[in-house]
Amino acid sequence: MNIRPQMITERQAAEPSYSKWQPTPQALADMRKRYGDAQGFLSIFTPDLQIAAARHPERTYTGTAPTLATIAVGYGEPVAIVWICIQLENVNLFAGVKEKMPVSRQKELSALILTEYPFLKASEILLFFHRLKCGRYGRFYGSVDALTITTSLLQFMDERRKESVRYRQPDTAAPATTTPSSSGITYEEYLRLKKQKQQHHEHE
Numbered sequence: 001m002n003i004r005p006q007m008i009t010e011r012q013a014a015e016p017s018y019s020k021w022q023p024t025p026q027a028l029a030d031m032r033k034r035y036g037d038a039q040g041f042l043s044i045f046t047p048d049l050q051i052a053a054a055r056h057p058e059r060t061y062t063g064t065a066p067t068l069a070t071i072a073v074g075y076g077e078p079v080a081i082v083w084i085c086i087q088l089e090n091v092n093l094f095a096g097v098k099e100k101m102p103v104s105r106q107k108e109l110s111a112l113i114l115t116e117y118p119f120l121k122a123s124e125i126l127l128f129f130h131r132l133k134c135g136r137y138g139r140f141y142g143s144v145d146a147l148t149i150t151t152s153l154l155q156f157m158d159e160r161r162k163e164s165v166r167y168r169q170p171d172t173a174a175p176a177t178t179t180p181s182s183s184g185i186t187y188e189e190y191l192r193l194k195k196q197k198q199q200h201h202e203h204e
Contacts, residue, residue: 022069068120071122072118080114081110084125088101
């Protein structure tokens with residue numbers, strides 16, 4: 001998929017309305033402080049981050065990643081749609097089927113996901129696509145089918161309800177501590193180091 005630079009900076013004349021999911025000014029400010037502009041966000045939240053989201057599910061559900069609504073309002077709805085399209089194109093490349101999902105269908109599906117799930121964090125979307133590629137919700141037959149993906153997303157939402165409750169419940173059996181991951185780096189540290197690396201390349 002050819003993502004044109006102008007697609008990243010393009011903004012709609014009127015901001016979309018997400019009712020109760022409308023982000024607060026503080027949430028928008030925090031996102032821009034952490035990830036910079038739209039290009040900075042896209043360079044950090046790549047499909048490569050899907051594995052980190054799967055390895056650190058607690059951070060995925062309870063961390064500071066922005067929601068789709070925050071991305072759409074803060075960077076513009078086209079940026080949010082482009083970002084979801086990037087995840088879909090990654091599935092296109094991954095799936096061993098003859099018929100791939102065309103760009104027009106990717107855009108339509110991305111808009112549907114943004115409309116139906118504006119409350120999902122970017123990290124949760126990454127986790128969903130990781131599980132989709134792992135075959136957790138079945139497989140594609142002959143083509144990368146949009147309806148298969150939306151049906152899989154419904155299954156993911158059931159998982160999310162159960163898992164997010166578990167991770168948000170206080171642990172009364174032991175005092176809260178930060179346990180290092182087996183790789184020696186946490187999901188949050190990974191994001192921070194990736195952003196620093198990106199900034200370093202920009203200044204070279």
